[in-house]
Amino acid sequence: MSNTRVLPLLEPEVAGMAAPCCPPLTERPLTVEEAARTAAMFKALGDPVRLRLFSLVASHEGGEACVCDISDVGVSQPTVSHHLKKLKEAGLLSSERRGTWVYYRVEPSVVAALGQMLGTIG
Numbered sequence: 001m002s003n004t005r006v007l008p009l010l011e012p013e014v015a016g017m018a019a020p021c022c023p024p025l026t027e028r029p030l031t032v033e034e035a036a037r038t039a040a041m042f043k044a045l046g047d048p049v050r051l052r053l054f055s056l057v058a059s060h061e062g063g064e065a066c067v068c069d070i071s072d073v074g075v076s077q078p079t080v081s082h083h084l085k086k087l088k089e090a091g092l093l094s095s096e097r098r099g100t101w102v103y104y105r106v107e108p109s110v111v112a113a114l115g116q117m118l119g120t121i122g
Contacts, residue, residue, distance in 0.1 A: 024117055037091075041114060044090035049073055050083045054092060057104045064105040 022034035030038065045051050056070040071080045084104060087093045092111070093104045 022113070022117055024119075038114070038117070041090045041092060041110070044086050044092055047083065047086075049075055049079070050087055053080065053083055054087055054106070057093060058106045058111075064103050066101045066103050068101055070104075 022030050022038055045054060052073050053070060056073070057065045060069065067080070067084065071077055073080060075083075084093065084095075084102075088095055088104075091107060094107055095102050095104050097103075
């Protein structure tokens with residue numbers, strides 16, 4: 001008999017991540033909670049420095065970027081860290097510490113949900 005046990009998956013909000021936002025806008029009106037969660041993501045992307053950092057991570061080779069590779073965006077290192085924290089809090093990025101550096105990845109399920117939500121209008 002195996003000692004392996006199946007652990008339940010945590011809902012993204014429980015794990016500290018934002019849940020994928022919501023259904024396509026043409027499907028039904030957003031709930032209050034969906035609108036608040038989605039607005040937080042768009043608010044995080046509404047700052048030009050954050051949008052640039054998000055783009056740098058998303059387009060980086062391998063789908064992840066070390067903070068050391070993306071910090072040259074015209075603001076100080078503490079400001080870069082602040083903006084990356086805001087993107088992470090909005091559920092758009094995840095991170096992993098490796099030694100002294102932190103590596104960031106785009107959360108594909110969240111980005112796909114945002115794209116699906118906006119991509120169906122027309």
